[in-house]
Amino acid sequence: MYRDVEIQTTEPGIAKLVFEGVSGQKIEEVIHEFAGPGVIEGMHNTDKSIASFAHSCFKYALDVKENLWFATKDTISKKYDGRFKAIFEEIYEKEYKEKFEAAGIEYFYTLIDDAVARVMRSEGGFIWACKNYDGDVMSDMVSTAFGSLAMMTSVLVSPDGKYEYEAAHGTVTRHYYKYLKGEETSTNPMATIFAWSGAFRKRGELDNLPELVNYANQLEQACFDTLNEGLETKDLVNLSEGITPKGLTSLQFLQEIRKRLEARLGA
Numbered sequence: 426m427y428r429d430v431e432i433q434t435t436e437p438g439i440a441k442l443v444f445e446g447v448s449g450q451k452i453e454e455v456i457h458e459f460a461g462p463g464v465i466e467g468m469h470n471t472d473k474s475i476a477s478f479a480h481s482c483f484k485y486a487l488d489v490k491e492n493l494w495f496a497t498k499d500t501i502s503k504k505y506d507g508r509f510k511a512i513f514e515e516i517y518e519k520e521y522k523e524k525f526e527a528a529g530i531e532y533f534y535t536l537i538d539d540a541v542a543r544v545m546r547s548e549g550g551f552i553w554a555c556k557n558y559d560g561d562v563m564s565d566m567v568s569t570a571f572g573s574l575a576m577m578t579s580v581l582v583s584p585d586g587k588y589e590y591e592a593a594h595g596t597v598t599r600h601y602y603k604y605l606k607g608e609e610t611s612t613n614p615m616a617t618i619f620a621w622s623g624a625f626r627k628r629g630e631l632d633n634l635p636e637l638v639n640y641a642n643q644l645e646q647a648c649f650d651t652l653n654e655g656l657e658t659k660d661l662v663n664l665s666e667g668i669t670p671k672g673l674t675s676l677q678f679l680q681e682i683r684k685r686l687e688a689r690l691g692a
Contacts, residue, residue: 430651
């Protein structure tokens with residue numbers, strides 16, 4: 426989707442999809458016979474790229490010990506989306522089925538329509554593998570349901586098991602300009618904190634450092650403690666139910682988290 430090729434037509438004509446192989450093979454399909462102006466979009470992917478995506482998903486699910494869901498629209502896109510479904514299934518059967526069974530987790534495929542309905546009824550606790558465009562839309566929807574993009578964490582996983590943690594949101598430009606003027610802001614730092622805690626935890630697991638893993642866990646719990654007590658940045662105040670929240674500035678919110686982290690660590 427993000428490397429698509431697009432044409433805007435201004436007259437009647439025929440749009441074709443053509444593949445010319447190095448062997449001389451030629452495949453040609455008519456996309457549409459235009460009676461007037463229109464638009465055309467071409468997308469592509471490679472088996473190698475799809476396989477890398479599959480390995481990353483399967484390995485991450487095994488790492489966090491959670492079920493893996495995958496969804497496309499293969500009933501409509503029988504070849505393009507169908508290829509994703511087939512490669513995932515082939516790799517799972519050959520390399521991951523026994524590992525999943527040993528870990529007590531499962532791989533589940535369904536149509537994207539069904540997956541969305543299931544997600545809306547679920548309580549989470551699973552990995553949802555989405556093609557890029559689907560993932561962009563659904564992750565923003567889910568994070569907004571929690572009140573703010575700043576509540577959404579992001580983990581990048583390579584096919585060979587390397588991890589990178591980041592805050593998925595961009596910069597809050599308006600707040601940043603206020604900060605430059607010396608004014609107070611109420612920017613939500615949760616996603617940034619969890620990027621650090623996730624990296625700490627993974628580093629601790631890789632280097633067998635239980636103290637670092639514990640620090641990461643306690644840091645995240647200190648964040649939850651702060652929120653559960655109604656101490657929040659202003660993006661969450663109007664969304665809170667069952668409590669009387671108190672809106673804090675960015676600095677005040679961080680200070681409250683630190684206070685609870687120190688209590689948990691016995692500092």
